[in-house]
Amino acid sequence: MTYRNTLWKEQEPVLRNFDEAKIIRSVSGALALRDEIEQIVDRIWENDFDGIWWIGIGGTWASAMQAEVYMRHRSALPVFVDNAADFITTGNRRFTSQSVMICSSVSGTTPEMIAAADKVHEAGGTVFAFVDTPDTPLAEKADHLISYPANEQLKFYMTCSYMMYKNGEFAEYEDYCRNMEEYLPEVLAGVEKEADAWAKEYAQETVRFLDGHPDMPHYFVASGNQYGAAYSLGMCYWEEQLWIRTRTISAQEFFHGMQEVITRDTPVTLFIGEDEQRPLAERVAAFLPKVCANYVIIDTKEFALPGIREEYRASISHLVMRAVCSRIEAYMELYLRHPMTIRRYYRQFPY
Amino acid sequence: MTYRNTLWKEQEPVLRNFDEAKIIRSVSGALALRDEIEQIVDRIWENDFDGIWWIGIGGTWASAMQAEVYMRHRSALPVFVDNAADFITTGNRRFTSQSVMICSSVSGTTPEMIAAADKVHEAGGTVFAFVDTPDTPLAEKADHLISYPANEQLKFYMTCSYMMYKNGEFAEYEDYCRNMEEYLPEVLAGVEKEADAWAKEYAQETVRFLDGHPDMPHYFVASGNQYGAAYSLGMCYWEEQLWIRTRTISAQEFFHGMQEVITRDTPVTLFIGEDEQRPLAERVAAFLPKVCANYVIIDTKEFALPGIREEYRASISHLVMRAVCSRIEAYMELYLRHPMTIRRYYRQFPY
Numbered sequence: 001m002t003y004r005n006t007l008w009k010e011q012e013p014v015l016r017n018f019d020e021a022k023i024i025r026s027v028s029g030a031l032a033l034r035d036e037i038e039q040i041v042d043r044i045w046e047n048d049f050d051g052i053w054w055i056g057i058g059g060t061w062a063s064a065m066q067a068e069v070y071m072r073h074r075s076a077l078p079v080f081v082d083n084a085a086d087f088i089t090t091g092n093r094r095f096t097s098q099s100v101m102i103c104s105s106v107s108g109t110t111p112e113m114i115a116a117a118d119k120v121h122e123a124g125g126t127v128f129a130f131v132d133t134p135d136t137p138l139a140e141k142a143d144h145l146i147s148y149p150a151n152e153q154l155k156f157y158m159t160c161s162y163m164m165y166k167n168g169e170f171a172e173y174e175d176y177c178r179n180m181e182e183y184l185p186e187v188l189a190g191v192e193k194e195a196d197a198w199a200k201e202y203a204q205e206t207v208r209f210l211d212g213h214p215d216m217p218h219y220f221v222a223s224g225n226q227y228g229a230a231y232s233l234g235m236c237y238w239e240e241q242l243w244i245r246t247r248t249i250s251a252q253e254f255f256h257g258m259q260e261v262i263t264r265d266t267p268v269t270l271f272i273g274e275d276e277q278r279p280l281a282e283r284v285a286a287f288l289p290k291v292c293a294n295y296v297i298i299d300t301k302e303f304a305l306p307g308i309r310e311e312y313r314a315s316i317s318h319l320v321m322r323a324v325c326s327r328i329e330a331y332m333e334l335y336l337r338h339p340m341t342i343r344r345y346y347r348q349f350p351y
Numbered sequence: 352m353t354y355r356n357t358l359w360k361e362q363e364p365v366l367r368n369f370d371e372a373k374i375i376r377s378v379s380g381a382l383a384l385r386d387e388i389e390q391i392v393d394r395i396w397e398n399d400f401d402g403i404w405w406i407g408i409g410g411t412w413a414s415a416m417q418a419e420v421y422m423r424h425r426s427a428l429p430v431f432v433d434n435a436a437d438f439i440t441t442g443n444r445r446f447t448s449q450s451v452m453i454c455s456s457v458s459g460t461t462p463e464m465i466a467a468a469d470k471v472h473e474a475g476g477t478v479f480a481f482v483d484t485p486d487t488p489l490a491e492k493a494d495h496l497i498s499y500p501a502n503e504q505l506k507f508y509m510t511c512s513y514m515m516y517k518n519g520e521f522a523e524y525e526d527y528c529r530n531m532e533e534y535l536p537e538v539l540a541g542v543e544k545e546a547d548a549w550a551k552e553y554a555q556e557t558v559r560f561l562d563g564h565p566d567m568p569h570y571f572v573a574s575g576n577q578y579g580a581a582y583s584l585g586m587c588y589w590e591e592q593l594w595i596r597t598r599t600i601s602a603q604e605f606f607h608g609m610q611e612v613i614t615r616d617t618p619v620t621l622f623i624g625e626d627e628q629r630p631l632a633e634r635v636a637a638f639l640p641k642v643c644a645n646y647v648i649i650d651t652k653e654f655a656l657p658g659i660r661e662e663y664r665a666s667i668s669h670l671v672m673r674a675v676c677s678r679i680e681a682y683m684e685l686y687l688r689h690p691m692t693i694r695r696y697y698r699q700f701p702y
Contacts, residue, residue, distance in 0.1 A: 057604070057607055059607070069437075069441055072442075072443055074444075076444040085574075085601075085628075086603060089574075089631060090420055090628060091423075093427040213566050215568075217598060223436075224440075235608035236607070239611055240607075240608035241611075244612070245567075245598070245612050246598075247596070247597075247598045250434070250436075252408065252434050252435075252436035252463075253408070253434070253436075256587070257590045258586055258591075259697070260590055260592075260594055260695050260696060261594055261595070275441075276441055276442075277436075279440065286702065287702045290700075344610075344611050344642075346610070351606070351637065
């Protein structure tokens with residue numbers, strides 16, 4: 001299939017939809033929430049608690065999974081992740097009046113999240129919500145509220161890190177925060193600049209392949225805190241916003257069945273991060289070249305991240321991947337001629 | 352694409368690969384493990400415990416998720432589910448010497464499961480394993496071992512039910528067990544007979560559609576204890592054993608992005624069970640006809656299950672679905688001309 005008037009022969013956009021100053025301002029602003037987050041966590045600590053529940057749905061569930069896996073590795077705190085629709089139907093008898101739900105929402109109107117907050121309150125528990133839009137139903141139900149746009153994954157990790165510090169599991173916390181505050185905003189903007197040309201080519205190749213294989217799903221594989229990143233990219237961006245078929249699988253599960261449908265032309269993107277689950281993704285990286293000629297590996301280790309201490313890289317590798325994915329989306333939208341704001345069904349009719 | 356010598360015009364096999372007496376014997380034998388299971392749980396109870404961890408990988412992780420959601424709904428016991436590859440990399444600092452891993456394996460040789468058992472022992476914890484094949488590494492590492500073939504999901508649910516009885520959360524347990532022992536074996540064999548003709552047609556239509564859309568993934572949607580069933584059907588049967596592309600999603604997550612790639616010809620199979628998450632699947636059932644003309648709904652409620660008490664149906668709806676899926680697999684294998692024993696990669700070379 002050939003299209004006339006494609007951009008790729010005529011003009012070569014660079015850094016499409018990129019505003020460096022805006023990114024730096026946005027990330028710096030999120031990092032500046034530290035005091036506010038610490039005060040809220042301090043109050044949760046004073047009241048004692050028997051469980052911290054990261055609860056989300058769709059993209060916010062993906063972020064919740066990232067927060068939980070981060071803490072599960074390092075902390076003995078009773079930390080759980082739950083899907084809001086599970087929580088409001090199956091419930092959880094271990095969620096008590098001493099339990100805390102932590103969640104995030106851009107719109108503040110997601111029905112399952114509002115119902116989950118109500119259920120928490122019925123149990124006498126506490127809701128700590130990051131809601132980008134104040135004066136919305138979820139924001140009004142929050143016992144502790146922080147309203148600051150975007151940066152959901154960072155806000156979650158900041159909360160995790162301080163909780164682990166409070167629990168004596170993060171001695172280097174002060175140094176860590178200073179390191180992030182000093183370097184992270186420029187580093188994340190820098191990753192976008194560094195990945196831009198590569199992402200443009202990736203998007204171009206991906207769209208060309210799709211033209212010949214419109215039904216073929218794109219496979220995303222990831223482990224550790226990259227799993228949420230891959231889950232969210234596959235579902236919230238490619239499926240929802242670009243209408244491309246995807247299949248996301250954890251590197252954990254990859255070799256337990258799914259590997260059998262990978263052949264020479266199957267499009268696979270493997271995310272490799274730097275946390276303790278990296279070896280699971282590396283095993284997939286070693287396998288792919290033997291059976292597939294259409295795979296791409298994005299390894300956060302390849303980015304220099306100037307200024308970030310070596311031992312802190314793992315804790316931000318999901319943010320690095322998000323920066324790379326932002327660049328991919330910018331060009332997928334262009335080459336597909338599919339504005340990411342349009343929806344087929346969502347909010348088009350009631351269901 | 353047309354194939355010569357297809358069976359479907361020439362002969363009409365019925366109840367392919369079906370041995371009623373064998374199914375009844377197999378399920379009855381599993382139910383007869385009750386004493387053995389109860390004794391093991393009694394011993395776990397005597398030693399006290401701070402957590403029950405259902406740990407699996409691939410298909411056994413799917414069964415572990417089913418066990419956990421069953422208990423999460425009804426029990427205040429500290430019950431968790433973990434993926435074995437997560438457990439051996441990320442670990443879990445809340446798994447202690449008082450914690451118990453419950454798992455299952457057909458082969459007893461899955462590397463991640465063996466490593467997980469070792470990790471449990473390093474922590475001083477206990478391994479309760481159902482291993483079909485005795486004298487295998489996992490069987491040898493089990494502190495409590497039951498070796499009986501097949502029926503993994505039933506063995507798990509029997510264990511769950513008795514634990515909830517012990518915890519004062521299942522008063523009707525004796526009646527429940529008698530009801531299952533009296534009727535379940537014949538009921539499950541009966542479901543296979545009842546579903547057979549339908550499953551044959553489903554497989555035939557599915558394979559015909561695949562002939563014209565070889566890249567198209569088949570979408571499975573499910574909630575509650577059906578999610579494990581759909582996950583396992585998609586990955587362990589269709590991907591691994593039939594080499595068909597699939598994308599399984601929970602009904603919880605369906606409306607948070609994935610719905611946008613469903614159009615008129617997208618093949619979707621929706622599993623509806625009878626537990627507390629049924630409304631989530633029903634919402635998908637109401638949506639599908641508006642945008643899709645190629646969907647199938649399998650609702651366990653449509654099966655009479657003679658003898659099974661109404662209030663116990665939810666606890667076996669995943670077994671009913673498995674019986675239906677067995678019939679589907681029998682004909683998919685036939686119409687695809689793809690013996691389910693062959694593998695492209697698994698155990699063909701080291702990776």
